[in-house]
Amino acid sequence: MLRRYIIRRSIAALITLFGVSVLIFFLARVMPGDPAMIALGETATLEQIANYRERLGLNEPLLVQYVVYITSVIHGDLGDSLYTHGAVLDDLAHTFPATLELILFSTVLMITIGIPLGVLAGRFRDGFIDNFTRVFSLLGVVTPSFVWALFLMLVFAFYLDVLPAQGRLSEGVEPPAFVTGLYLVDSIVAGDWATFRDASAHIVMPGTALAMASVGQTTRMTRANVGESFDKTYIEFARAYGFKGFRTAAVYALRPALIPVLTIMGLDIAIKFGSAFLVETVFSWPGMARYGVQVILFKDLNAIVGTVTIIGFFFIVINLIVDIVVSFVDPRIRLGALAQ
Amino acid sequence: MTEGTLIEVEDLHVRFDLFEGVSHVLNGVGITIRNGERIGLVGESGCGKSLLARCILGLLEQKNIRIDGAIRYHGRDLFAMRGSEWRDLRGRRITMIFQDPTAALNPVFTVADQMVEVIQRGGNRKRKREECLDIARGALRRVFIDDPDRVLRSYPFQLSGGMAQRVIITMALANDPELVLADEPGTSLDVTVQEQTLRLMATLTQEAGAAVLLIAHNLGVVREFCERLYVMYGGVIVEEGSVEEIFNEPLHPYTQALFGAVPRLWGGDLPKAIAGMVPDYTQAPEGCRFHPRCPHAKPECQSTPPWVKLGEGRGVRCVLFEGAERSTVHA
Ligand SMILES: Nc1ncnc2c1ncn2[C@@H]1O[C@H](COP(=O)(O)OP(=O)(O)O)[C@@H](O)[C@H]1O
Ligand code: SF4
Ligand SMILES: [Mg+2]
Numbered sequence: 001m002l003r004r005y006i007i008r009r010s011i012a013a014l015i016t017l018f019g020v021s022v023l024i025f026f027l028a029r030v031m032p033g034d035p036a037m038i039a040l041g042e043t044a045t046l047e048q049i050a051n052y053r054e055r056l057g058l059n060e061p062l063l064v065q066y067v068v069y070i071t072s073v074i075h076g077d078l079g080d081s082l083y084t085h086g087a088v089l090d091d092l093a094h095t096f097p098a099t100l101e102l103i104l105f106s107t108v109l110m111i112t113i114g115i116p117l118g119v120l121a122g123r124f125r126d127g128f129i130d131n132f133t134r135v136f137s138l139l140g141v142v143t144p145s146f147v148w149a150l151f152l153m154l155v156f157a158f159y160l161d162v163l164p165a166q167g168r169l170s171e172g173v174e175p176p177a178f179v180t181g182l183y184l185v186d187s188i189v190a191g192d193w194a195t196f197r198d199a200s201a202h203i204v205m206p207g208t209a210l211a212m213a214s215v216g217q218t219t220r221m222t223r224a225n226v227g228e229s230f231d232k233t234y235i236e237f238a239r240a241y242g243f244k245g246f247r248t249a250a251v252y253a254l255r256p257a258l259i260p261v262l263t264i265m266g267l268d269i270a271i272k273f274g275s276a277f278l279v280e281t282v283f284s285w286p287g288m289a290r291y292g293v294q295v296i297l298f299k300d301l302n303a304i305v306g307t308v309t310i311i312g313f314f315f316i317v318i319n320l321i322v323d324i325v326v327s328f329v330d331p332r333i334r335l336g337a338l339a340q
Numbered sequence: 341m342t343e344g345t346l347i348e349v350e351d352l353h354v355r356f357d358l359f360e361g362v363s364h365v366l367n368g369v370g371i372t373i374r375n376g377e378r379i380g381l382v383g384e385s386g387c388g389k390s391l392l393a394r395c396i397l398g399l400l401e402q403k404n405i406r407i408d409g410a411i412r413y414h415g416r417d418l419f420a421m422r423g424s425e426w427r428d429l430r431g432r433r434i435t436m437i438f439q440d441p442t443a444a445l446n447p448v449f450t451v452a453d454q455m456v457e458v459i460q461r462g463g464n465r466k467r468k469r470e471e472c473l474d475i476a477r478g479a480l481r482r483v484f485i486d487d488p489d490r491v492l493r494s495y496p497f498q499l500s501g502g503m504a505q506r507v508i509i510t511m512a513l514a515n516d517p518e519l520v521l522a523d524e525p526g527t528s529l530d531v532t533v534q535e536q537t538l539r540l541m542a543t544l545t546q547e548a549g550a551a552v553l554l555i556a557h558n559l560g561v562v563r564e565f566c567e568r569l570y571v572m573y574g575g576v577i578v579e580e581g582s583v584e585e586i587f588n589e590p591l592h593p594y595t596q597a598l599f600g601a602v603p604r605l606w607g608g609d610l611p612k613a614i615a616g617m618v619p620d621y622t623q624a625p626e627g628c629r630f631h632p633r634c635p636h637a638k639p640e641c642q643s644t645p646p647w648v649k650l651g652e653g654r655g656v657r658c659v660l661f662e663g664a665e666r667s668t669v670h671a
Contacts, residue, residue: 233443240397241431241458241511255448331448331495 002334006324011318021309027065028304030060035299039082056301067306079302083295088306091291096310097181098168099287103180103272105203106211110265114215117255118222118261125227133219140216146278149209153282164202166284173198173340184229206283210275214268221264225257232256259330266322270315345415346518346551347373347396347450352574353408354391354400355619363621365391367575367629368409370647373519378545378552382559382598386618388575389555393521396553397434398426431458435512436521437541440528441504445496451507452476452492455514462515471659483540490591501526502533511542513548520545523555538565559599563587568653571595574619574629581654591656593634628658635659 036052037044044052053059057068072079078088121133136203157165164170168183176186176195184203228236230253238252277288288307295303329335354366365388373379381389394400396411400419411435416441435550438444445454452473459472464490465477473492483506492529496504505526510627525541526534542565545552556562561571561582569586571579571594579592586660590596616633625632634641640659648661 119543233438233440235400236445237436237438237444238446238457239430240436241397242427242429242461243431243457252446252449259448329448331450333499335495335498 001178001214002324002327005321005327009323011231011322013320015307017312017316020259021305022066022313024305025069025310026062028299029062029065029303032226032227032301033299034309035301038299075173078306081300081303083298083300083303090092092288092306092310093181095286095288095291098285099276099289101168101203102185102206102210102276102279103181103269105184105207106214106272107265107269109208109211110214110218110268112224114218115258115261118219119226121219121223122226122230122257123126125230130223131275133223137216137219137223139329140212140218144278145209145211145213145258145275146282148212149206149282152205152209163205165205168199168200168202168286169195170198180298206279208271209282210279213275214265214272218265219269221261222257225260228255229253231259259326262322262326262329264301266318271319273311273314344375345372345414346375347371347431348376348410348412349392349396350410350412350416352411353407354394355406355408356389357404357406358622362380364624365575365621366395367624369572369575369577371570371577371580373553375518376551377568378542378554378566380508380562380569381555381572382557382562382569382600383572384618385557389570389572390523392438392572393523393553393555396519396521397430397436398584400572408637423591426494431461432515433517433518434521435515436523437508437512437525439524439526440553441498441508442499442501442528444508445504447496449495450492451494455492455507455511458511461515462551471645473512476510479514480506482591483510483623500533501529501646502537505529505533505537506540507659509534509537509544513544514549516548517550519551519553521553521555524557525554527557574624575621576629576657578630579656587656591650591661593660596632597633 034049034053036056036058038048040048040052057065060068069079077091078092080086081091084091117129117133117137121130124130153165156163167265169175173195176183176190176192179186179189183199184196185194187199187327232253244251258320273289276287279285280287280290288310291303292307292311295307349369349371352366352369353364356363356365357569369392370459371379371381371389371392381392383389391400395407396418407419413429445451455476456469456472458473460467460469462475475489476492480491485491485503487505491499491503491507501506520541522541526537529537538561541552552566554562554566566583568582569580570577571586571592573592573594579586579590579595581591586595587599590599619629619632627640628634628637628645631637631641638659643660645654645657646662649655649665650661
């Protein structure tokens with residue numbers, strides 16, 4: 001039953017994704033700016049530009065262009081990038097895992113720090129932990145991620161000199177054999193601990209910088225909801241019937257309180273794509289957020305459509321995961337969805 | 341302590357430290373509940389009824405509270421008890437039924453999970469889940485739930501209000517308690533459902549021989565269900581007596597005002613006609629707390645009126661009855 005719900009959701013998601021890619025295809029082409037002119041630079045003659053446009057097929061009607069494009073997509077070719085001159089698919093295969101690893105790393109921080117801290121603060125309202133958490137999370141939320149990035153870099157790479165400041169791996173260290181594209185995972189799979197350590201050292205700072213806002217946000221949300229949950233009648237009922245302390249705190253109050261937090265966390269993960277651009281720039285992280293901005297500035301049509309589609313795909317997957325987790329936690333949603 | 345006394349509340353004061361000042365809510369409350377007795381507690385909303393029930397159960401743990409006086413359970417001072425011992429009473433010897441049964445159940449756990457949590461604490465040893473479920477099924481049948489397994493499998497949002505209230509009643513009685521605190525049970529439900537579940541509660545508690553403290557807005561309910569009554573105003577017990585005594589001859593001016601409109605058997609709420617409001621507890625009136633609203637107020641009412649004992653289980657706190665101990669006096 002749950003599987004049918006997931007399949008139905010997935011099909012709807014794929015249709016949305018297709019719509020987004022079509023929209024971006026046409027939007028990218030009607031945006032001001034001539035890709036041929038940008039690609040050839042200031043010195044190009046009008047004739048060179050016209051020839052280049054012809055070669056790119058930009059003089060055809062939009063619909064024809066789309067048919068050509070979609071035909072090659074069906075054959076597994078997303079076209080070439082004007083910016084890197086490589087195949088867009090190859091570019092994405094390199095840059096997407098780098099960004100994904102950064103986002104997953106900061107998501108792990110968000111969950112493992114934000115939720116426990118929020119629970120403690122909500123359980124012991126106005127106590128020491130709550131006051132500390134309030135300041136900590138506010139600081140996290142109001143400080144832009146690139147400020148964290150610069151701050152961390154200054155302290156740990158420059159003054160203390162304990163962490164590397166650039167890239168995913170030190171020079172001379174070979175990436176582990178490709179399995180997922182996530183170096184931390186792939187190096188564990190390969191059993192290569194030296195590479196794992198090196199990759200960890202590289203991801204700590206950008207990952208933390210990217211995590212701070214969402215850790216703060218998750219802490220605040222959890223605290224608010226758990227705190228509120230403790231005022232609910234069912235908590236008083238549980239106390240009136242002598243339910244064990246642990247159960248009351250950890251399960252009885254937390255599980256209902258977690259439902260809105262999960263939804264917000266999903267949004268937070270999606271937002272990370274935006275913040276990732278600046279963090280990737282500060283740490284020279286070879287990720288897709290940076291790639292995406294560069295190809296937009298370059299009006300690199302194929303790369304734009306490819307990047308946006310991948311990001312859209314990622315959003316949809318995150319949403320789907322959140323929905324599934326929420327439906328596990330909240331019987332009202334699970335049974336409601338099944339009843340449809 | 342006289343024989344058969346279950347709960348004795350003596351000179352109970354509850355104060356909250358608030359931003360606006362000290363809120364002195366309960367101001368010397370004393371009540372006695374004997375084994376198996378059905379007691380009513382009435383008074384306008386905000387007069388401290390729920391607070392008293394929460395004190396008896398020991399649910400008030402906030403930092404800004406100060407509780408003085410004594411609550412004795414079979415003669416033992418609850419405030420002197422270890423926390424774990426008091427906790428052991430909850431859900432076993434003393435239980436509570438809330439106003440809104442749907443809100444009292446946790447939305448994300450099944451009824452079975454929540455009933456097991458209660459039932460496994462009954463008995464002398466920890467019961468296994470299957471054993472608890474068997475007990476639950478039997479208990480649910482006693483509140484006329486024909487298909488207990490369906491109810492046990494359900495989440496609270498799948499139950500009607502009346503069904504949820506039956507579940508709560510079952511939980512309240514599952515471990516054979518000595519006292520059930522029923523705080524306006526089911527007032528959030530519609531009137532007929534409330535009436536049905538109240539009758540059910542009345543029958544079952546009587547069968548089980550449990551004492552009940554019924555907090556009610558509805559005088560009709562109290563009249564039908566209770567033996568003895570306490571009337572509370574502004575954190576003070578102002579009158580005590582049997583149901584007949586108080587209904588036939590209310591003595592305290594507040595009780596008279598409260599009974600001003602002849603209560604219907606069911607669905608008759610407190611008359612709204614009493615002018616004025618329950619006092620602000622940060623600046624409660626000196627002396628008799630009712631004097632700003634009392635038609636008989638006199639200068640003497642500025643100092644605290646004595647408790648005038650008019651007989652066994654009959655008393656009133658009002659200057660009009662001073663010196664009238666143990667005789668019948670009409671106000
Ligand atoms: N936790 C609390 N903190 C501060 N004031 C409280 C608290 N609980 C109850 N009170 C005050 O005590 C008074 C009596 O409340 P309550 O016992 O709920 O009245 P009732 O049940 O008779 O309607 C109210 O004025 C309320 O503001
Ligand atoms: S003591 Fe005075 S003010 Fe209070 S009820 Fe009696 S007559 Fe009224
Ligand atoms: Mg109340």
